Amino acid sequence: xxxxxxxxxxxxxxxxxxxxxxxxxxxxxxxxxxxxxxxxxxxxxxxxxxxxxxxxxxxxxxxxxxxxxxxxxxxxxxxxxxxxxxxxxxxxxxxxxxxxxxxxxxxxxxxxxxxxxxxxxxxxxxxxxxxxxxxxxxxxxxxxxxxxxxxxxxxxxxxxxxxxxxxxxxxxxxxxxxxxxxxxxxxxxxxxxxxxxxxxxxxxxxxxxxxxxxxxxxxxxxxxxxxxxxxxxxxxxxxxxxxxxxxxxxxxxxxxxxxxxxxxxxxxxxxxxxxxxxxxxxxxxxxxxxxxxxxxxxxxxxxxxxxxxxxxxxxxxxxxxxxxxxxxxxxxxxxxxxxxxxxxxxxxxxxxxxxxxxxxxxxxxxxxxxxxxxxxxxxxxxxxxxxxxxxxxxxxxxxxxxxxxxxxxxxxxxxxxxxxxxxxxxxxxxxx
Amino acid sequence: xxxxxxxxxxxxxxxxxxxxxxxxxxxxxxxxxxxxxxxxxxxxxxxxxxxxxxxxxxxxxxxxxxxxxxxxxxxxxxxxxxxxxxxxxxxxxxxxxxxxxxxxxxxxxxxxxxxxxxxxxxxxxxxxxxxxxxxxxxxxxxxxxxxxxxxxxxxxxxxxxxxxxxxxxxxxxxxxxxxxxxxxxxxxxxxxxxxxxxxxxxxxxxxxxxxxxxxxxxxxxxxxxxxxxxxxxxxxxxxxxxxxxxxxxxxxxxxxxxxxxxxxxxxxxxxxxxxxxxxxxxxxxxxxxxxxxx
Numbered sequence: 209x210x211x212x213x214x215x216x217x218x219x220x221x222x223x224x225x226x227x228x229x230x231x232x233x234x235x236x237x238x239x240x241x242x243x244x245x246x247x248x249x250x251x252x253x254x255x256x257x258x259x260x261x262x263x264x265x266x267x268x269x270x271x272x273x274x275x276x277x278x279x280x281x282x283x284x285x286x287x288x289x290x291x292x293x294x295x296x297x298x299x300x301x302x303x304x305x306x307x308x309x310x311x312x313x314x315x316x317x318x319x320x321x322x323x324x325x326x327x328x329x330x331x332x333x334x335x336x337x338x339x340x341x342x343x344x345x346x347x348x349x350x351x352x353x354x355x356x357x358x359x360x361x362x363x364x365x366x367x368x369x370x371x372x373x374x375x376x377x378x379x380x381x382x383x384x385x386x387x388x389x390x391x392x393x394x395x396x397x398x399x400x401x402x403x404x405x406x407x408x409x410x411x412x413x414x415x416x417x418x419x420x421x422x423x424x425x426x427x428x429x430x431x432x433x434x435x436x437x438x439x440x441x442x443x444x445x446x447x448x449x450x451x452x453x454x455x456x457x458x459x460x461x462x463x464x465x466x467x468x469x470x471x472x473x474x475x476x477x478x479x480x481x482x483x484x485x486x487x488x489x490x491x492x493x494x495x496x497x498x499x500x501x502x503x504x505x506x507x508x509x510x511x512x513x514x515x516x517x518x519x520x521x522x523x524x525x526x527x528x529x530x531x532x533x534x535x536x537x538x539x540x541x542x543x544x545x546x547x548x549x550x551x552x553x554x555x556x557x558x559x560x561x562x563x564x565x566x567x568x569x570x571x572x573x574x575x576x577x578x579x580x581x582x583x584x585x586x587x588x589x590x591x592x593x594x595x596x597x598x599x600x601x602x603x604x605x606x607x608x609x610x611x612x613x614x615x616x617x618x619x620x621x622x623x624x625x626x627x628x629x630x631x632x633x634x635x636x637x638x639x640x
Numbered sequence: 641x642x643x644x645x646x647x648x649x650x651x652x653x654x655x656x657x658x659x660x661x662x663x664x665x666x667x668x669x670x671x672x673x674x675x676x677x678x679x680x681x682x683x684x685x686x687x688x689x690x691x692x693x694x695x696x697x698x699x700x701x702x703x704x705x706x707x708x709x710x711x712x713x714x715x716x717x718x719x720x721x722x723x724x725x726x727x728x729x730x731x732x733x734x735x736x737x738x739x740x741x742x743x744x745x746x747x748x749x750x751x752x753x754x755x756x757x758x759x760x761x762x763x764x765x766x767x768x769x770x771x772x773x774x775x776x777x778x779x780x781x782x783x784x785x786x787x788x789x790x791x792x793x794x795x796x797x798x799x800x801x802x803x804x805x806x807x808x809x810x811x812x813x814x815x816x817x818x819x820x821x822x823x824x825x826x827x828x829x830x831x832x833x834x835x836x837x838x839x840x841x842x843x844x845x846x847x848x849x850x851x852x853x854x855x856x857x858x859x860x861x862x863x864x865x866x867x868x869x870x871x872x873x874x875x876x877x878x879x880x881x882x883x884x885x886x887x888x889x890x891x892x893x894x895x896x897x898x899x900x901x902x903x904x905x906x907x908x909x910x911x912x913x914x915x916x917x918x919x920x921x922x923x924x925x926x927x928x929x930x931x932x933x934x
Contacts, residue, residue, distance in 0.1 A: 282898065286897040286898070289683070289684065289897065289900065290683075290897070292684055293683035293684050293902075311682060311684060311685065311900060312684065314685055315682075315684040315685035315686075316685075317684060402881075403878070403880065403881070456770070457768070457769045457770035457789065458768055458769050458770065458789055458791065458792055459792075460792045460880070460881035461764075461791055461792060461877065461881065605900075606898065606899055606900045607898075607899035607900065607901065610894065610898040610899050614880065614882055614883065615882065617880050617881045617882060618880065618881050618882020618883070618884070619882075620881065621789075621792045621793070621794075621881040621882065621884070622792075623793070623794050623881075623882070623884075624882070639899070
């Protein structure tokens with residue numbers, strides 16, 4: 209017995225070792241793909257929990273490690289950049305735009321997707337033409353379109369408007385009358401996530417486009433400056449709103465998530481934001497949710513309202529793959545499937561048709577009743593004539609982006625005069 | 641012990657693990673920071689050597705100069721508030737009963753066991769201009785004219801953020817000073833009492849000289865803590881709105897991680913390291929005293 213015991217122990221240990229390695233052998237046949245995602249909002253969380261199990265339907269040999277990265281988009285970006293510079297990049301991640309992608313493309317860290325896209329016949333089969341155009345950089349493609357198409361609009365609370373017999377404004381005069389009426393009745397007209405900077409840039413663009421439909425494009429292409437008339441006009445209108453007390457207190461410290469919560473709670477009347485928020489706010493606000501385009505400066509511009517605005521398919525934005533991924537073709541195929549899944553969720557579950565994919569060609573159907581506001585907005589997109597990317601997304605460098613957003617946030621404290629603010633924006637453009 | 645001390649091999653063997661860790665996690669990163677400061681790099685693409693250009697750029701950079709001045713000012717404030725006030729609080733504490741002292745010692749520790757994130761969020765709620773506790777209290781006291789947008793006005797934003805860190809570690813300084821006072825033998829105080837010294841004279845001629853090392857430690861910790869203020873800034877304002885609460889640490893973070901100026905951010909960090917050494921040297925010189933054994 210004394211001799212047998214060590215043998216039994218040795219056999220047991222060996223068996224344990226072998227049995228323990230079986231899953232490892234089984235795993236060894238699978239390709240591991242690491243997907244790090246930004247936990248940006250409720251829709252993102254719901255999409256993941258509803259569809260995660262379906263992502264790998266066509267990829268039985270993939271072992272997907274999925275992780276959510278909490279925090280803002282810039283914190284997610286910082287995390288990705290740090291991982292890339294440490295040589296530990298995820299296989300797939302979400303790039304929010306040009307200032308994110310271009311330095312990584314220049315460094316050869318992003319997988320060029322041209323050949324995989326061709327193999328999948330991706331552009332012809334699945335994607336709307338404008339998404340293809342926006343995804344091209346230097347004649348190549350690096351991202352699978354992912355986000356729903358975003359446009360610059362103002363959301364409003366219909367109940368609050370109805371209470372004071374207000375209707376969406378067509379001119380700036382009407383706009384300021386609404387603001388004044390709300391203030392006079394002790395209502396807070398606006399909330400915005402000014403701490404992030406980009407919602408402030410969105411307001412500026414909203415006003416600037418009423419002066420020149422190519423206001424941002426000209427600035428980015430070096431044909432104009434922020435100190436020129438369109439942005440001076442925009443900053444003047446925004447300053448006027450601030451001076452009237454149109455925003456929530458400490459607005460410069462409010463994040464976009466907080467702004468969304470405040471607006472949905474009904475405690476403010478309007479929220480200038482991108483059109484994605486229609487899908488986010490509708491489930492809670494239902495028929496109280498309304499939207500309008502930024503008003504024209506005067507009656508002569510009313511006919512052009514809703515024809516020129518910032519937004520569309522974000523440039524170089526979408527799911528991107530690391531150049532160092534072990535199996536590029538497989539990673540690209542998985543990324544494509546996940547990217548499509550997100551738009552499918554928007555279309556089929558949220559009933560939002562404003563997506564970068566061609567729903568019909570993808571075989572997606574929506575059987576429910578579409579939210580009236582989303583239906584209405586979807587119809588309005590057909591009138592778009594002049595759409596150009598959001599200013600922070602089309603800036604060429606991360607430093608330019610940071611400087612612009614920082615100036616926008618500071619402006620909302622009221623401590624910057626308009627000329628100084630616009631000059632800071634000009635300087636942001638020159639950041640290398 | 642003397643035998644071990646005389647054997648350098650033993651000393652090397654016993655301290656090797658700690659030295660190795662110190663080298664890997666302190667010395668090497670410092671050296672590497674200076675090296676990175678000489679590169680033009682975004683941390684991702686190819687880098688090139690540019691000598692002292694990043695350092696020269698830093699001194700011409702108004703934002704760096706401003707954030708550095710802001711941090712030095714914070715360091716001074718931390719020294720004054722944490723070290724000097726903590727000394728006063730510790731001296732006052734000695735006058736109370738042992739039971740009350742015990743209660744205070746526990747109470748002072750509470751902020752330190754809380755996460756800086758939790759504390760920062762709590763202070764954000766206190767400072768909120770619309771529904772914050774501070775403005776609410778001022779209103780309740782009839783001081784509505786003092787109500788303020790604390791974190792979004794240039795005159796108060798930085799000090800409000802600084803208070804968070806000082807409040808959190810104030811107890812630590814009090815406890816360290818209090819423990820130092822308790823170490824002083826009673827016979828010194830009894831002798832002073834026989835000589836007819838009052839409280840102020842005892843404090844000046846007995847307590848303070850014998851507390852010199854502790855005070856120096858508190859000053860150094862306060863100074864470094866103030867100069868390196870970061871977590872509460874990151875959580876509360878991220879250096880904003882604009883650059884209102886931009887400390888030098890936040891500025892380094894912004895340059896390295898937001899702007900992708902890895903080389904430039906490292907150069908600033910190197911400058912701050914040198915600055916810290918100079919300040920520590922100055923404190924050591926200013927507070928150098930003959931060691932009193934007791």
